Amino acid sequence: MxxxxxxxxxxxxxxxxxxxxxxxxxxxxxxxEKKVLNIYNWGDYIDPDLITKFEKQTGYHVVYETFDSNEAMLTKIKQGGTSYDLTVPSDYTVQRMIKSGLVAKIDKSKLSNYKNIDSRFLNLSFDPNNDYSIPYFWGTLGIVYNDQFVQADQVQHWDQLWNPAFKKSIMLTDSARDMLGVALITQGHSMNTTNYSELKSAQEKLNLLMPNVKAVVADEIKMYMKQNEAKIAVTYSGEASEMMSYNKHLHYVVPDEGSNMWFDNIVIPKTAKHKAAAYAFINFMLEPKNAAQNAEYIGYSTPNKAALKYLPADVRNDKQFYPAESTVKNLEVYKDLPLKVIGNYNDLFLEFKMSK
CATH class of the missing domain: 1.20.5 (Single alpha-helices involved in coiled-coils or other helix-helix interfaces)
Structure with a gap:
């Protein structure tokens, strides 16, 4: 026993x-598990040294995955297979995610550095009061020109692109919203119009531009402009910045009569499991010196007003990427339009491209 x-x-x-x-x-x-932060961001869209710095300062381990389009990101978030703690959608996608109940409300009391954001870039149409999103980078749609072939005063306004002197000289970005938007501006209409007759009129205006169009492409624009193979391009400020770093003859203009102003924003998905880590990272990125370091690395415009003093003077004073208020006030942020209207934009733009 x-x-x-x-x-x-x-x-x-x-x-x-x-x-x-x-x-x-x-x-x-x-x-x-509590010391992990899962980030889902665009490719090459943060200075890697900042991730290392954040990990050292906080003890969190960052798991970083990338996407190449808002649509790809949105699909993965909807599927819910991976619980990301942060992701970075563009303006109209933020609006779509809010409508679909995919993002958590932001508790601004946990963000001591929120005060550093320029008030001009808060309370915009896609997220009034910034209840769900924090501005990350912003930029514009504009005109890149090569000073070996084009005088600066020839391309200060959208209407000047229709100049017969630019026959087969212009590269257009392959985007229905952007290119129909340019034509809409020249006719005094909003880039967010839902009026079919206005869209049809914009298409007709674009058709008149076709003799001047060299090609309608996407990433290829950078190659053509870098290598002096095209005189003019309609593209985004971030793309322009990259081109200009390779070719000293390139310059960027945002027509002061109006254009698109886009925003990429940090949001916390509702499925996030590490919200404390998410808030710690957002606050870290809003710290002025970190925001400035990130802006220098990426080359896009920072919405962090307090960070500007830490940027080189030639960067923060560059009106190509930090345009004057007189220009900014005429810029429009894209809205998430009804699917039927988006279909109208796409169909009309496709007809325009097929006419070449």
């Missing part, structure tokens, strides 16, 4: 040891 009791006591002791080890392992796993 004593032998049986001894064996039983021994078994209990072993079970206690195993239970203790399991508890330690579970505690360690739970601790590790």
């Amino acid at each position: 004593k032998k049986l009791i001894a064996i039983f006591v021994g078994i209990l002791a072993v079970c206690a040891v195993i239970a203790g080890l399991n508890h330690q392992m579970n505690a360690k796993t739970t601790s590790n």
Whole structure:
């Protein structure tokens, strides 16, 4: 009997040891899980040194994945297979995610650096009061020209692109909203119009531009402009910045009569599991020196007003990327239009491209 009791006591002791080890392992796993931050961002859209700095400062381990379009990101978030703690949608996609209940409300009391954001870039149409999003980078749609072939005063306004002197000289970005938007501006209409007759009129105006069009492309614009193979391009400020870093003859203009102003924004998906880490990272990125470092690395415009003083003077004073208020006030942010209207934009633009 004593032998049986001894064996039983021994078994209990072993079970206690195993239970203790399991508890330690579970505690360690739970601790590790709490120190993780899962970020889903555009490719090459943050200075890697800032991720390293954040990890060292906070002890969080960053798991970083990338996407190449708002649509790809939105699909993955909707599927819910991966619980991302932060992602970076563009303006109209933020609006779409809010409508679909995919993002959590932002508790601004947890963001001591929120005050550093320029008020001009808050409370915009896609997220009034910034209840769900924090501005990350912003930019514009404009005109890139090569000063070896084009005088600056020839391309200060959208209407000048229709100049017969530019026959087969212009590269257009392959985007229905942007290119119909340019034509809409020349006719005094909003880039967010839902009026079909206005869209049809814009298409007709674009058709008149076709003799001047060299090609309607996407990323290829950068190659053509860098290598002096095209005189003019309609493209985005971020793309322009990259081109200009390769070719000193290139310049960027945002017509002051109006254009698109786009925003990429940080949001917290509703499925996020590490919200404390998410808030820590957002606040870290809103710290002025970190925001300035990121803007220098990426080359896009920062909405962080307090960061500007840490940027080189030639960057923060560059009207190509930080345009005057007189220009900014005429810029429009895209709205998430009804699917039927988006279909009208796409169909009319396709007809325009097929006419070439």
